[in-house]
Amino acid sequence: MKSLLSSRPVLWFLFLFNLAVAAVAPFVVDGSQGVMTAVGMGVVSLGAGVSLVRGRRAGA
Template sequence: MSYGSIALSLLVGSLLARREPLRSLLRSTKVQWFLFLFNGSIAVGSYFFVDGNKGIGLAVGMGLVALGAGLGLLKHPNRSAARPE
């Protein structure tokens, strides 16, 4: 994978994440928990089961996504309880 395609995917992904339907979905506590647990487990598994630099790169990438979701959970831990019904 080239550096140009990585930069392009980061740019397009950040532009898509700013659109309102996707933004509200990504702010959901359930989605953040899923992203945190799923990507964290993939990061740990890829480190142990994929050999070489590919495993380390995959672990770092998935770990960053899990870290971002975890930080989102820490910023607003009681978001669902704070919503008026």
């Protein structure tokens, strides 16, 4: 499972999908639930983005 989650296509999907959900969630879901959804999805997106950057540096 770890090798699947650390593959580049999966990391790109996690990064882009969670970033899009984080941007849209406060407008779709009202109140604090929308804000917390955006924060949670943003954290996952940042984690995937950091993994992408680390992988690019290690591969170069």
